[in-house]
Amino acid sequence: xxxxxxxxxxxxxxxxxxxxxxxxxxxxxxxxxxxxxxxxxxxxxxxxxxxxxxxxxxxxxxxxxxxxxxxxxxxxxxxxxxxxxxxxxxxxxxxxxxxxxxxxxxxxxxxxxxxxxxxxxxxxxxxxxxxxxxxxxxxxxxxxxxxxxxxxxxxxxxxxxxxxxxxxxxxxxxxxxxxxxxxxxxxxxxxxxxxxxxx
Numbered sequence: 097x098x099x100x101x102x103x104x105x106x107x108x109x110x111x112x113x114x115x116x117x118x119x120x121x122x123x124x125x126x127x128x129x130x131x132x133x134x135x136x137x138x139x140x141x142x143x144x145x146x147x148x149x150x151x152x153x154x155x156x157x158x159x160x161x162x163x164x165x166x167x168x169x170x171x172x173x174x175x176x177x178x179x180x181x182x183x184x185x186x187x188x189x190x191x192x193x194x195x196x197x198x199x200x201x202x203x204x205x206x207x208x209x210x211x212x213x214x215x216x217x218x219x220x221x222x223x224x225x226x227x228x229x230x231x232x233x234x235x236x237x238x239x240x241x242x243x244x245x246x247x248x249x250x251x252x253x254x255x256x257x258x259x260x261x262x263x264x265x266x267x268x269x270x271x272x273x274x275x276x277x278x279x280x281x282x283x284x285x286x287x288x289x290x291x292x293x294x295x
Contacts, residue, residue, distance in 0.1 A: 104159045104280040111156025111273030115266045118149035122266070126259045132199040143194045150187045154180055156273050160236070163276070165228055166221035175217035182210030212247050215240035229282075232275035239268050 121142055125131065130142045157180035166172030185207030193201050219237030222228060228235075242265060246257055257265075 102280075104163055104276055107155045107159030108273045108275075108277035108280065110152040111159075111276065112270050114149040114152025114156065115270040115273060117152070118146060118269075119263055119266045121145040121149060122259060122262050132193055133197055135197065140194065143190065147187065147190060147194075150183070150190070153269055154183050154187065156269075156276065157183055160272070160276060163280070165225065165236075165279075166218060167225040167227065169221070171217070172221040172225065175214045175221055178210055178214040179218045182207045182214060185210060208247055212240075212244045215243055228275060228279050232279055235268070235271050235275045239272055242268055 124138075124142050124145070128138060128142075130139045132143075134143075161176040161180060164172075164176075166176050185203045187207075189201040189203030189207060192203065193199055216237075217240075219234075219240035222236045223234050226233060246261060246265065250256060
């Protein structure tokens with residue numbers, strides 16, 4: 097049990113670090129106009145920075161799934177599995193774009209659609225399961241709703257996100273990492289107290 101919660105804490109730190117690294121990448125991207133498709137060493141380094149940041153957030157999502165924060169039901173298991181898979185498709189699509197020099201990759205919209213559907217489903221199941229407490233219970237629902245609104249806005253207006261909207265998105269991811277950190281710390285303290293009582 098301790099090992100599981102220790103892994104969750106490591107993943108939560110990775111997730112928060114990933115959100116911060118992504119934010120720094122956004123600042124560089126917008127400052128030097130490094131939007132896909134691009135070329136040159138600075139563009140490549142910026143895309144690699146996003147890859148590392150998103151991989152850290154993927155580790156966070158898999159840890160959230162491992163903690164079974166949506167309960168043990170089949171719907172929760174499906175949602176908490178497909179949500180990070182959608183994120184992984186976006187990562188893979190970004191890597192392929194970097195290798196091919198193209199920004200036209202079906203994996204990214206497929207990943208985005210998967211994240212919209214199962215991000216919302218994850219948020220709902222976690223809020224309903226009531227395994228996390230306080231504001232942490234609703235942070236994944238906030239993530240799912242916010243991302244769905246970003247995608248909907250892009251589809252309706254044919255305009256991409258802005259530095260502000262993407263920065264807020266990363267701030268919410270940081271909160272997801274913080275939520276996992278706090279919940280895993282609480283579980284470790286509870287387990288320690290029980291062991292002392294049993295001793």
